[in-house]
Amino acid sequence: MKFHFFHLMPYPELPDDFRQRYHGVWVDLPAAELFDADTGYRAYNDYLDELEFADRVGFDGICVNEHHQNAYGLMPSPNLMIAALARRTSQAKLVVMGDSVALYNPPTRVAEEIAMLDVLSGGRMVAGFPVGTPMDTTYCYGETPATLREKYREGVELVLRAWQAAEPFAFNGKYTQLRYVNIWPRPMQKPHPPVWIPGGGSVETWDWCAEHDFLYAYLSYFGYLRGQKVMEGFWNAVARRGLEPNPYRAGFLQFVAVADNDAEAERLYAKHALYFYNRCLHLYSGFSSPPGYTSLATIRQGIEGQIKLAADRNKELQDLTWSQILERGYVVAGSPDKVVQQLTEMERTLRVGHLMVLLHFGDMPKETVEYNTTRFAQEVMPRLRPIWSEWEDNWWVKESQATLSAASASSAHLAVSASTSD
Amino acid sequence: MRSETIALPSGRRQVVYRAGEDGPALVWLHSLYGVEADAAMVEELARDYAVYAPLAPGFTDLDELADIHDIHDLALHYDDILVALGLQRAVVAGHSFGAMIAAELAAHVPERVSHLILASPLGLWNDAYPVADLFGIPSPEMPKLLYADPRNVPAVDGKPDVEAIIALSRGMTTVARFLWPIPDRGLSRRMYRVRARTLILHGELDAFVPARYAADFARLLPNASCRVIPGAGHMLIVEALDEVLSATRTFVSNAVEARV
Numbered sequence: 061m062k063f064h065f066f067h068l069m070p071y072p073e074l075p076d077d078f079r080q081r082y083h084g085v086w087v088d089l090p091a092a093e094l095f096d097a098d099t100g101y102r103a104y105n106d107y108l109d110e111l112e113f114a115d116r117v118g119f120d121g122i123c124v125n126e127h128h129q130n131a132y133g134l135m136p137s138p139n140l141m142i143a144a145l146a147r148r149t150s151q152a153k154l155v156v157m158g159d160s161v162a163l164y165n166p167p168t169r170v171a172e173e174i175a176m177l178d179v180l181s182g183g184r185m186v187a188g189f190p191v192g193t194p195m196d197t198t199y200c201y202g203e204t205p206a207t208l209r210e211k212y213r214e215g216v217e218l219v220l221r222a223w224q225a226a227e228p229f230a231f232n233g234k235y236t237q238l239r240y241v242n243i244w245p246r247p248m249q250k251p252h253p254p255v256w257i258p259g260g261g262s263v264e265t266w267d268w269c270a271e272h273d274f275l276y277a278y279l280s281y282f283g284y285l286r287g288q289k290v291m292e293g294f295w296n297a298v299a300r301r302g303l304e305p306n307p308y309r310a311g312f313l314q315f316v317a318v319a320d321n322d323a324e325a326e327r328l329y330a331k332h333a334l335y336f337y338n339r340c341l342h343l344y345s346g347f348s349s350p351p352g353y354t355s356l357a358t359i360r361q362g363i364e365g366q367i368k369l370a371a372d373r374n375k376e377l378q379d380l381t382w383s384q385i386l387e388r389g390y391v392v393a394g395s396p397d398k399v400v401q402q403l404t405e406m407e408r409t410l411r412v413g414h415l416m417v418l419l420h421f422g423d424m425p426k427e428t429v430e431y432n433t434t435r436f437a438q439e440v441m442p443r444l445r446p447i448w449s450e451w452e453d454n455w456w457v458k459e460s461q462a463t464l465s466a467a468s469a470s471s472a473h474l475a476v477s478a479s480t481s482d
Numbered sequence: 483m484r485s486e487t488i489a490l491p492s493g494r495r496q497v498v499y500r501a502g503e504d505g506p507a508l509v510w511l512h513s514l515y516g517v518e519a520d521a522a523m524v525e526e527l528a529r530d531y532a533v534y535a536p537l538a539p540g541f542t543d544l545d546e547l548a549d550i551h552d553i554h555d556l557a558l559h560y561d562d563i564l565v566a567l568g569l570q571r572a573v574v575a576g577h578s579f580g581a582m583i584a585a586e587l588a589a590h591v592p593e594r595v596s597h598l599i600l601a602s603p604l605g606l607w608n609d610a611y612p613v614a615d616l617f618g619i620p621s622p623e624m625p626k627l628l629y630a631d632p633r634n635v636p637a638v639d640g641k642p643d644v645e646a647i648i649a650l651s652r653g654m655t656t657v658a659r660f661l662w663p664i665p666d667r668g669l670s671r672r673m674y675r676v677r678a679r680t681l682i683l684h685g686e687l688d689a690f691v692p693a694r695y696a697a698d699f700a701r702l703l704p705n706a707s708c709r710v711i712p713g714a715g716h717m718l719i720v721e722a723l724d725e726v727l728s729a730t731r732t733f734v735s736n737a738v739e740a741r742v
Contacts, residue, residue: 202663346619351654
């Protein structure tokens with residue numbers, strides 16, 4: 061299996077009485093009142109250091125994502141973060157998780173930027189295309205919820221065509237009309253970088269991913285026990301199409317906290333996990349379900365199948381404690397043995413070839429992140445690595461000559477700059 | 483009240499509720515929750531008018547909106563409905579979302595509308611007194627926005643079943659399609675085209691669409707008067723049904739007499 065270091069880049073200095081003073085972390089949280097640029101400067105640079113660190117200790121991929129008008133994640137443009145990382149990393153693949161295609165006008169902007177980054181990084185890009193949360197897409201960016209998914213899919217179709225077309229073409233879509241589509245540059249990877257679809261449990265996304273052979277990644281903060289129903293839905297969609305249940309079709313996101321033992325895990329990580337769950341996930345329910353964002357089929361499935369959408373979880377987060385976080389499996393924490401055992405069980409349950417781990421929690425300082433990252437990379441990753449080795453990963457960057465030489469050129473460059481700065 | 487499905491020249495099918503046989507034809511364009519939710523209003527109107535109440539496309543099936551991309555498509559769809567019903571000219575009345583469609587219809591096809599009654603209409607925007615975000619509040623808070631007195635909220639029997647939740651979601655999806663993110667689709671630029679005499683009714687205590695919009699509608703429409711109903715909120719046809727009915731009757735009959 062493969063391991064990816066995912067960074068959410070939260071704003072790390074929300075006040076202690078945040079839940080009492082503000083109705084939510086997203087959309088209308090007053091930036092003029094709460095955002096401090098010096099804090100932002102330190103956060104961005106620490107976070108990029110942490111992603112670069114993950115590259116050095118052997119993660120397969122490093123992941124960033126897109127969110128707007130919030131203190132939960134400071135990345136309105138994930139591609140800017142990837143651009144910063146492309147020149148400072150050499151081995152890890154760059155997973156943008158991803159660009160909310162419906163929010164780019166025209167969507168060929170996404171095709172262009174990913175192509176730029178793919179060429180710049182020597183073919184290391186993985187292109188994630190999320191619909192985007194209701195807060196980001198409908199409230200912050202004003203997209204009509206009823207048409208968002210259709211616009212998104214049309215945009216993804218346009219991006220894929222733009223990457224592959226043999227000649228310039230006209231695109232007469234419902235949401236985008238372009239007389240000439242002919243992007244420069246084109247991606248280094250052929251026919252295009254792997255496409256990953258981050259999902260939140262929508263019924264139609266399972267089928268869509270299976271139909272198009274896109275990787276489906278379930279991004280949840282609520283642990284693998286809760287993720288089971290969603291992943292079952294995806295695997296059923298795969299089975300309905302008679303496709304092989306290759307685990308590399310799927311990804312899952314998990315908070316992991318590695319320490320000597322439970323006591324050290326609590327001492328090092330508990331308060332930062334609570335910062336994340338209590339503050340960063342403090343979502344105003346008025347912004348959770350714009351009418352039309354969730355399809356009627358998914359609403360029906362939710363009522364009948366008892367699948368909770370991520371947005372419905374807010375009420376469970378009030379007064380959450382570290383022991384509840386562990387009991388419910390939101391965070392997998394403890395000694396390397398314990399973490400390996402739990403993640404092995406998770407693998408058996410969910411069948412995911414791509415594990416995205418969150419090793420930075422909320423407001424965790426860089427030293428703690430690097431400690432957690434080192435221990436995960438050295439004591440957990442090697443023991444889980446052989447799982448699914450019987451399957452071929454067709455949803456990953458193929459090592460090309462350019463990738464390899466770019467990697468060695470880049471590490472040589474880093475070595476030179478390191479020695480000149482000494 | 484009975485419903486029928488008619489075929490339109492566009493190939494679409496359209497559900498139309500009917501009530502009353504006698505009197506002038508009156509087209510009722512429903513509020514936020516479909517025709518059934520407006521049954522009391524429709525039944526009362528049926529005493530004086532032959533009422534036709536089309537269900538907004540999307541309310542029965544979201545696919546009905548596949549070819550209705552914007553407010554212009556929607557206005558022309560309603561024109562198709564009136565033509566299919568043989569109504570070359572009719573009284574058109576609507577509430578809330580329905581009043582916005584009524585105003586759009588009258589602006590797009592002025593000759594189709596003899597009298598226009600707009601109850602708590604949407605469709606205009608002023609930064610100084612913005613329309614509240616109906617879709618940006620938790621659903622339990624909606625009554626506070628829509629009713630001056632939340633005790634006026636119609637009671638629901640028991641816990642809503644799956645189909646009721648799906649139907650509500652389908653209706654709101656449709657409404658949001660034409661109101662998101664700001665309920666201004668350019669109506670103010672077209673209102674000069676309206677030829678019908680117009681009555682605007684608005685609840686004094688409307689917390690969703692502030693009553694000041696009533697004056698804006700009256701100012702922008704060529705031949706309109708407005709009446710603000712004290713004590714009522716946005717859901718005028720629930721909270722001030724009698725006032726709405728009597729104002730409508732007086733307005734239509736006076737207008738008819740004036741024309742004779």
